[in-house]
Amino acid sequence: MxxxxxxxxxxxxxxxxxxxxxxxxxxxxxxxxxxxxxxxxxxxxxxxxxxxxxxxxxxxxxxxxxxxxxxxxxxxxxxxxxxxxxxxxxxxxxxxxxxxxxxxxxxxxxxxxxxxxxxxxxxxxxxxxxxxxxxxxxxxxxxxxxxxxxxxxxxxxxxxxxxHSLQLAISKSNSETQTENSDRESSNPFSAVISTSEKDTIKTALSDVCGGSVFPAAGAGYKSLCVVQGLADIYIFSEDTTYKWDSCAAHAILRAMGGGIVDMKECLERSPDTGLDLPQLLYHVENKGASGVDLWANKGGLIAYRSRNRLDTFLSRLIQSLGPLKTQT
Structure with a gap:
């Protein structure tokens, strides 16, 4: 290997x-x-x-x-x-x-x-x-x-x-940034990078969860890289217009870091109290009934993350914020 x-x-x-x-x-x-x-x-x-x-x-x-x-x-x-x-x-x-x-x-x-x-x-x-x-x-x-x-x-x-390639940098900076990270988490617990074309309901919910730390950016690969680099806790995209070649590289790196990339739709539909494994994206099966590039689309959207514990808390707060918005629409 x-x-x-x-x-x-x-x-x-x-x-x-x-x-x-x-x-x-x-x-x-x-x-x-x-x-x-x-x-x-x-x-x-x-x-x-x-x-x-x-x-x-x-x-x-x-x-x-x-x-x-x-x-x-x-x-x-x-x-x-x-x-x-x-x-x-x-x-x-x-x-x-x-x-x-x-x-x-x-x-x-x-x-x-x-x-x-x-x-x-x-x-x-x-x-x-x-x-x-x-x-x-x-x-x-x-x-x-x-x-x-x-x-x-x-x-x-x-x-x-x-x-992974960031291990040395992470180990060196952990002791220096522990207090800083604790302060950041207490004042503004999450940051997210999103597509400029994200749905308004998701943007509104993210503003509730992340405050002002929601960063629009271009390119699915780049947004995933922002999570790898630690510039954002989460990359979230609700549409089905990213593909397996957009997510596989970052997914492997994030897995090596203790994170991953999961199916957003499945995450929002599951009970946060079940304790089941998160629905990681998989890369070996085509989408049934699709054709062309849609054979390899990430149909349920995606969420990229570095920490499972952080993701669980994020999902819980996002679901709470999305609830009233779905009722209104």
Whole structure:
């Protein structure tokens, strides 16, 4: 497993270099954009795009894994087809290419910082995520040279072994931030990152639970990364327009950290007093009756979290807040 993880880290950086290179020349970049059609299209967007960078990234990952581990390339699945005509998805943020967006307490609402390369590995039998890599190609920019540098995060949860790239930083900072965290939890117990298109009922309930610590941000991978980084306690999304390739990498990292990603709809419908295992997202079964990309949609929405205890408290308060809102609507 360590050999596979090392190769995933290596190929994610190769993919990040492609993403950065494709953004270097704006005139050229605009020629490399194609609108998605038919089954490829995400119904969330009126216009959904892919770029040559997306296709190259996905094909490079497939080919590199096949070369290193023969047969594994056929098990690589992703969002983009390898057909590209010039009638150009990482995300809209990648196409727009905004570099001067300011963060809100470390969370970027939009811009190139929200672009992520996501590689997740799951168990074919159980569907549980085993390892994940999130590469953020545009983590920081040198204001003199205008060159971007990236940051990479990884995690492995396999046969009782849980390791991740943030362990050293977390262990060093735990003693320093214990008092600070206690103060934060007593005054404003939760923070959440959400989609800009989240339902108003969810936004209202989150304002009740989290106060002013609700941060809109672009990109499902980036919002999950915010939870991995500890910038938010929760990433919550009620719609069915994220997919298995959006969540698997972060899910594996969060599992290694003691967290996970669960089905939101199932969580809200279960009794908080049952003590049953939470409905973790699984990755090996297609959605019945669906077609195209919807075969792999996270149909019940999702909630990403770092701490099970914190999630239980969050869910309890969210359900309480949603109750009156459902009655009113």
């Amino acid at each position: 360590s050999d596979i993880l090392l190769e995933l880290l290596r190929v994610s950086e190769k993919a990040a270099n492609i993403a950065r290179a494709c953004r270097q020349q704006e005139a050229l970049f605009q020629l490399l954009i194609e609108e998605k059609k038919g089954a490829e299209k995400n119904k969330k967007f009126a216009a959904d795009f892919k770029t040559l960078a997306d296709v190259l990234v996905q094909e490079v990952i497939k080919q590199n894994m096949e070369n290193k581990f023969p047969g594994l390339g056929k098990k690589v699945f992703g969002e983009e087809s390898n057909e590209f005509t010039n009638d150009l998805d990482s995300t809209y943020q990648y196409i727009k290419g905004s570099a001067n967006v300011k963060s809100n307490q470390g969370v970027f609402p939009s811009g190139l910082q929200c672009v992520t390369i996501l590689i997740g590995v799951y168990d074919l039998q159980t569907g549980l995520p085993l390892m994940g890599v999130i590469n953020q190609p545009f983590a920081s920019q040198n204001l003199t040279t205008l060159r971007w540098t990236g940051q990479c995060y990884w995690g492995l949860s396999y046969m009782g072994n849980n390791i």
